[in-house]
Amino acid sequence: MTTWNKPLPTVIGETKTFWDMCRRGVLLIQKCDSCNEFQWYPRGICANCWSNDIKWIPSSGRGTVWTFTVTNQNRTQGFDTGPYVLALVELDEGVRMFTNIVDCDPKDVSIGMAVEVTFQRATDQISIPFFKPAS
């Protein structure tokens, strides 16, 4: 396995459950028990009703490309070697998250395209969710 040369997340108590489950290949999102709203990105407070009745829910891991860009220029280490697809994916649960679309030619990505989550192991502790064309 080659060394991961892209940025790594910083994990704290507030987000540890999320990253622990990524390692097991499960994408979690949050739902509030008080107002029943989903939210992304994970946080310790319901962004809608400000309660702390947050529950972790396994996402379907499926969604569609809401928008994307093929990035040809980024000087950040790990992203400076060629085009990659930066995207916002709307999960079936209705929340949108930043990601990269992987395992396909950037030219084949389009808005509305069906995608599913795939994890890449960055370190022994960290696996990172990406999306690929739905099977």
Place this chain on the structure above:
Amino acid sequence: MVDLRRAAAIVGVHEHITRYAPDKSEQQIQGESIIKALEDAGLEKKDVDGLFCASMSVRSSGINLADYLNMYPKMIDNTTVGGGSFEFHLSHALNAIYAGRINCAVITYATLARSGGVSVGTGGISRQGHPRLDPSPDSFEELYGLTTVGLYAMIAQRHMHLYGTTSEQLAEIAVTMRRHASLNPEALFRDPITVDDVMRSPVVSSPLHRNDCCVITDGGGAVVVASPEVARNCKQKPVWILGAGEAVAHQGAGKRDLMYIAAKQSHGPAFEMAGVTQKDIDMAMIYDSFTITVLETLEDLGFCEKGEGGQFVLNGRIGLGGELPINTDGGGLSSNHPGMRGLFLLLEATRQLRHEFEGTERQVPDCKIALCHGTGGALGSRHSGGTVILARD
């Protein structure tokens, strides 16, 4: 709300003409700009009791600048909300002057983005190694190689998808700004370009080409804002603040429609305060970090319907001589974009309202009311929007 119209005025301005200043500090450029702006107003150091500034690189920029210039302001405001910070500063200065807490504020900015080799739009988080990411939201975003241009490009991509907006329409904005820059001797790029030139420039982040992106320069400037009592004795005719509105827009827990930008929220309060409508605006300074920024801002300020921006910018409408001339200095796309550009919107609008370019092609004829809208941050993730409306007597 109390009537804040004409409660404060811009009485002095200065744009530092430098586009490259490797031998100066930010504070020197700010100091030189403040001195010239006060001279423009006919005021002195002792008249200033408010210091408003923002910086891309200096933390606690207000304290540092007060130290450098040996000032003891009664009010200091470092609001730093990206490129549009200075529209927020003007809005806050208006409040402070109306409340009687200060009589005269300077708003200033400088940066050395160009000589420092800062890749403002394409640098990503770091060129050397990776910094420790904040647990959120960075740890859910920066993993994927976000760039400023990429975040705007995603909005452009979806705008095209939803409304049929084309790259040629976006290019028209860049072409118009270059035409304006050709009239500004201080502009960085002054040679005319065509839609084809823009289309042939490299794609930085699809669908945005290099010429859809602003330039990177050094630079700085200052604005002097004063109470009506102080303004009455200034050298220049006052440019009154009629209205101001502030807003932020973000992901809304993953559910907000990112196609609507902060201008959608900030323009209503500004127009309401000013008691004018879009039809009354003679010229506008629209933050142009990228061509898509202009398009989205024109729509969300209410100059046209959502989705019609692509048509709106065609046929010379946003050029000098058109219905709504914008960025008559050449904008960030061609004149200057020193990291944050909001201050320069106020400078050019003031000069237009003073009819400083009378007798030249750069002057908007009979310019009475101008609008400035600053955008800071990134449309695709989170950003600020500050709208101000200015008028001559």
